[in-house]
Amino acid sequence: MAKGESFSQVLQRTRERLSRVLQGVLGRSSSVAELLEDVEEGLLQADVGVEVTEIVLQRLRHALRRGEVHQGAEVLALLREVLQSLLPVPPPESFPGDPTVVMLVGVNGFGKTTTAAKLAYRWQQQGKRPLLAAADTFRAAAIEQLQRWAQTLGIPCIRHHYGSDPAAVAYDAVHAARARGLDVVLVDTAGRLHTKTALMAELEKLVRVLRRLDPVAPHETFLVLDASIGHNALAQAREFVHHLPLSGVVLTKLDGSARGGMALAIAHTYGLPIRYVGTGEGLGDLLPFEPAAFVEGLLSAVPTAAH
Ligand SMILES: Nc1nc2c(ncn2[C@@H]2O[C@H](COP(=O)(O)OP(=O)(O)O)[C@@H](O)[C@H]2O)c(=O)[nH]1
Ligand SMILES: [Mg+2]
Numbered sequence: 001m002a003k004g005e006s007f008s009q010v011l012q013r014t015r016e017r018l019s020r021v022l023q024g025v026l027g028r029s030s031s032v033a034e035l036l037e038d039v040e041e042g043l044l045q046a047d048v049g050v051e052v053t054e055i056v057l058q059r060l061r062h063a064l065r066r067g068e069v070h071q072g073a074e075v076l077a078l079l080r081e082v083l084q085s086l087l088p089v090p091p092p093e094s095f096p097g098d099p100t101v102v103m104l105v106g107v108n109g110f111g112k113t114t115t116a117a118k119l120a121y122r123w124q125q126q127g128k129r130p131l132l133a134a135a136d137t138f139r140a141a142a143i144e145q146l147q148r149w150a151q152t153l154g155i156p157c158i159r160h161h162y163g164s165d166p167a168a169v170a171y172d173a174v175h176a177a178r179a180r181g182l183d184v185v186l187v188d189t190a191g192r193l194h195t196k197t198a199l200m201a202e203l204e205k206l207v208r209v210l211r212r213l214d215p216v217a218p219h220e221t222f223l224v225l226d227a228s229i230g231h232n233a234l235a236q237a238r239e240f241v242h243h244l245p246l247s248g249v250v251l252t253k254l255d256g257s258a259r260g261g262m263a264l265a266i267a268h269t270y271g272l273p274i275r276y277v278g279t280g281e282g283l284g285d286l287l288p289f290e291p292a293a294f295v296e297g298l299l300s301a302v303p304t305a306a307h
Contacts, residue, residue, distance in 0.1 A: 005279045007297030014260030017046040018298055026072040032064050046261030047230040052268050056082050080295055086264050087291035088273035099177040101185045101210055101217040106224035107236050108191030111252030111278055115224055116186040117149035121283040129182045133173035134159040135166035136190040146188050167209040174213045200243040220247045227251050230259035234269050241270050252278030
């Protein structure tokens with residue numbers, strides 16, 4: 001089982017793309033215009049996106065013009081501050097339900113099923129008793145995949161057969177958790193159906209049925225986004241944002257991605273906090289999101305004198 005990496009490690013490739021920003025800020029550029037150009041190119045290359053890059057540039061431009069910052073270290077400190085201010089601080093983990101219901105939604109292949117298993121593992125380590133619900137009934141392989149994770153973890157997995165109603169699976173899962181006194185139900189869902197409309201209708205029904213059992217369920221609905229796809233993942237997931245009561249994002253596959261800058265675009269585009277980050281395929285490869293540590297990981301290839 002992989003031990004899990006730090007932000008500094010998983011952001012290495014993104015940081016390489018940002019090196020232009022640092023070179024610019026820390027002295028390469030001979031004028032303010034050149035500095036801003038270096039920052040712009042670096043941010044765009046790391047997939048921060050045009051809109052957020054423009055916000056960052058405006059803040060820097062403004063501070064430079066008013067003489068609030070002058071030299072490299074000051075500009076860098078401001079840059080850190082601006083980037084961090086763009087990342088909402090996630091709420092602390094809490095388990096208010098009986099059981100707490102956590103739903104994972106998102107495009108096929110983005111990492112929902114793996115994340116369900118990782119969260120179950122994480123909470124199991126904290127002494128919670130989780131249960132997995134196989135509500136992606138569109139693909140037989142998805143049910144088996146979740147079942148295998150449940151076996152590895154030694155926890156129950158509620159499953160019906162392929163093609164059955166996902167809302168019925170979730171309903172049974174909550175009942176089973178209550179009957180067995182379990183704390184958390186993780187609902188894995190489909191990322192693809194015959195049409196997008198059908199998928200959204202199915203997920204909305206899932207929420208309605210859960211609310212019949214507990215008016216405030218699902219207590220968390222996480223949108224799972226694939227960092228290796230970068231900005232494009234945001235466009236692909238738009239439907240989910242419009243149809244579901246999302247409470248946060250899990251950004252998967254940050255390991256090996258040079259597009260970690262998309263984390264900054266997520267908050268801006270969706271107004272959602274990132275809650276966890278996936279750093280590999282193993283059960284332990286999940287980090288709770290921390291804006292300060294994340295920004296530090298983005299910009300840490302800096303000589304200490306510049307801090
Ligand atoms: N490297 C890496 N691979 C991941 C991560 N999360 C998921 N995957 C892989 O991505 C693929 C799709 O994941 P899966 O959970 O089946 O996606 P789903 O279709 O959304 O349920 C699998 O091969 C996973 O092992 C991650 O954080 N890092
Ligand atoms: Mg899946």
